[in-house]
Amino acid sequence: MAPSTQPRPEHPRPQFVRTDWLNLNGTWQFETDRGDSGLERGLRTRELAGEITVPFCPESELSGVADVDFHEAVWYRRTIEVPADWAGRRVLLHFAAVDHDATVWVNDVEVVRHRGGFTGFEADITDQLDGDHRAVVVVRARDSRHGIQARGKQSREYANHDCDYTRTTGIWQTVWLEAVPQTRLLAGAVRPNVxxxxxxxxxxxxxxxxxxxxxxxxxxxxxxxxxxxxxxxxxxxxxxxxxxxxxxxxxxxxxxxxxxxxxxxxxxxxxxxxxxxxxxxALRSVAVDGQAVTINGERVFQRLVLDQGYWPTGIMTAPSDDELRADIERSLAAGFNGARLHQKVFEERFLYHADRLGYLVWGEFGDWGANVGGDPTRNQHPTAAFVNQWIEAVRRDRNHPAIVGWCPLNETHQVIDDHYTQLDDVTRAMFWATKASDPTRPVLDASGYAHRVLETDVWDSHDYEQDPARFAANQAGLAEGRPFANRSDRGEFSLPYVGQPYFVSEFGGIWWNPDALAKEGTDHRDSWGYGQRVADEEEFYRRFAGLVDALLDDPRMFGYCYTQLTDVFQEENGIYRFDRSLKLDLDRIRAAQQRQAAYERRAAS
Known part of the structure; x- marks a missing residue:
């Protein structure tokens, strides 16, 4: 049954708003096409068998479909009516995000194709409108479980497991119409010079x-x-x-x-x-000064949290705009001042709230899906499509002051050998294309593991050592110019460190579910986290404080990113539960982080 009020009614692009626009979220016709044979079977031209609530994906509860099986393709259909007072202007049909490969027809004319599940696209549909300014919009979204595509944390197995989660297929962000003149403004870069x-x-x-x-x-x-x-x-x-x-x-x-x-x-x-x-x-600068990353010329220690942007009922789509803002407020309440937006390009409304709340953000691409690592004979390298889709995201988001850094790739663990690989080509292409699209922010070539660009602006590592003493020993080499680097038994992942600013961009991940202590030893499809699960809540606080202290005490460490803000399905290592209810004493979590970092004391001296 369709909801009584329109879902997600707010403007999806708050940095580029025209007065005349029409939100198309709500009830659409819908049909799953598991064999991707719908075009041959006539789905483009007939009524569809079911209904769905847009912008929620068919795997989600809020869509009204809640089918978590694989969807090789899905189809949408809706009749739209353009307001009469838009006459004389062009009409643009916008899709904020469709996962993964979309084709759109309007009154049986193909108007646009787009590949990439994290970024938006548009089509001028003026010439396809009939005399009553009406049109039938049909969308086919293909989302194969096979092949190389940027999926982020979407599971390639039927079930969720470890740190892979329920998939998202089809429309998962707002659809809207916009009235524009024939000659009109386009979105350009807005660059502050503090x-x-x-x-x-x-x-x-x-x-x-x-x-x-x-x-x-x-x-x-x-x-x-x-x-x-x-x-x-x-x-x-x-x-x-x-x-x-x-x-x-x-x-x-x-x-x-x-x-x-x-x-x-x-x-x-x-x-x-x-x-x-x-x-x-806004007037805001981000700069690199030796081993420091500064904001407006000041050393601001970045107390970041890993945020994956999943919800129990909406999957990758927030149930409401209020929930987007509330996740930032939850993070601030726990003592963090920003987030690494992990393996997902977040909807732009999140960045709008981060801008308004003064919340630091590292933007990242959802590049997982290329399977780089493991058996070297079976590696599937990122393709040129990754570069294109990532730069679409950078160009969309580069005017948000909350963003203080970019990270195109994550954990591309491939050992350096005598052969220059496709991974090297794509890594360098994504790095330099990012800097060309936005020269105002530092770029991290790949978070953790394989740093394949010697000139990368920032260096980092992922260190999930759970013992605070061993964790501190791992990170102690930064003082001698030998920072902790992710490695393989088969060899080095990264080119040499050359003195860049350094931070631990993933650590912690403390496995703790106070409601499931009896689950010890269960399958990772039911409960998963890093290292040995803590025995009780007091052990959690001791471990959390010990890990954080090791990084706060290092004057060369410009920040950290703790894993993670909330539990996500079976991954039970969040500060909050998956439903956002309280799991820990926030006063103690905040207190462990709020003392002045050595990095900040160094600035004051």
């Missing part, structure tokens, strides 16, 4: 028009600050620089996440406004 007190705004348009201009206006609670304008017919990417007067400069930082309103406009040759977009931005 040293100069400026914000540089790119204003690309769909086509050059002689005599037309684009403008950007910066404002705060006191009103308009500055406007800059530029002709759009002289450069491929028209750009304006907004100089912020000293008395209106206020930096974005944890604890004081100041945001400026930013209004973008396109003007015709007579000065009339043709297109207008509401956005926001």
């Amino acid at each position: 040293a100069a007190g400026e914000i540089v705004v790119e204003l690309p348009v769909t086509g050059n028009r002689s005599g037309w201009t684009a403008s950007a206006t910066l404002a705060d609670a006191q009103g308009e600050i500055v406007t800059g304008a530029v002709r759009v017919d002289l450069d491929r990417t028209p750009t304006v620089t907004l100089a912020v007067p000293e008395d209106r400069r206020r930096l974005w930082a944890p604890g004081d996440p100041h945001l400026y309103d930013l209004t973008l406009r396109l003007h015709d040759a007579d000065g009339a406004v043709v297109d207008e977009v509401a956005s926001y931005t």
Whole structure:
């Protein structure tokens, strides 16, 4: 049964908002196509057998389908009606994310194809609308269990196991319509320059028009600050620089996440406004200074938590916008000041809340699915598709001030040998493409394991040693320029460390479920965590404090990332339970982290 209110009604792209848009979430026709034979069987042109609640995937409870079996393909169908007052403008159909390979037809005309389950796409459907401004939208999403594709933590086995979870197939983020002019603004980079007190705004348009201009206006609670304008017919990417007067400069930082309103406009040759977009931005810098990663020139120890972004009823889709914000608030309450968004490109609304709450974020691609490691004769290397899909994510999210670093790959564990491999090619391509798309943030070539780019901005390791004394010994080599590095019995994973900033980007993962002590020794499909499960809650606090202390005491360590914020299905090593209920004493978790880090004391000295 369809819900009484529309699910996820908020605008999905809060940094690029036009007034006239229409949310298409809600009830759609739906049918599973397990043999991917639907095109031959006529599913494109007929009514579908079932219903689904978009934007929730068919594996989820909130979709109304709750079928966790494999879906080789799924089909969606809905009749839409475009508002009459949109006449004379172009109509764009947007999909924020469809997993994994999508084809869209409108009134039986193919309008767009897109491959990649973590990023959005759009189609201009104006010419496919009938005389009543109506259209039938049909979507086929293919999601094969075989082959190489970026899956993140989605299980390739039928059941969940270890740290792999229930799959997501098809539409899993908001679908919406938008009315736009023929010549319109596109999303460009917005880059703060803290040293100069400026914000540089790119204003690309769909086509050059002689005599037309684009403008950007910066404002705060006191009103308009500055406007800059530029002709759009002289450069491929028209750009304006907004100089912020000293008395209106206020930096974005944890604890004081100041945001400026930013209004973008396109003007015709007579000065009339043709297109207008509401956005926001901030003055905030991220830099590398020796072994330090600084924010606005200051050493801020990054107390990060691993966040995988799964929910019991929505899988990878948050049940509500409030729940996205609440996960950030839960993390802050536990003493963390940011997160590594792990093996998933989070929906943009999460970044919006991180911007508003002053929450530091490392963006990551959900690259797992290439199976790099293990038996070297069976390795399946990442492909060029990984580069394309990741850069789509970077370009979507690069204007969010909360993001302080990028991580294209995770745990690509391949031993260095005499042969230059496809993994090396893809790793370097993703690293350099990231830096070209966004030169303002540090890039970590691969989190943990195989650092294959000598010039990587940051170095890290994953260390799940559970004994605090042995953990401290593992990490002690950083002082001599010999940081802990993930290795294999068959050889080294990484090129040499050359003095970059260093942090432990995964540690802890303490296995603890106070409600299931009797499960000791059960299959990892039922309960899983790192190392030996603690005997009781007091042992958890001792182990947590001991591990954290080892990193807080190292003056060369710029941060850490604890695994993890919540339990996820059978992985029971979260600070919170999977349903977000309290599992531990947050005061004790917060107290263990809040003392000043040696890295911060070094800045003060």
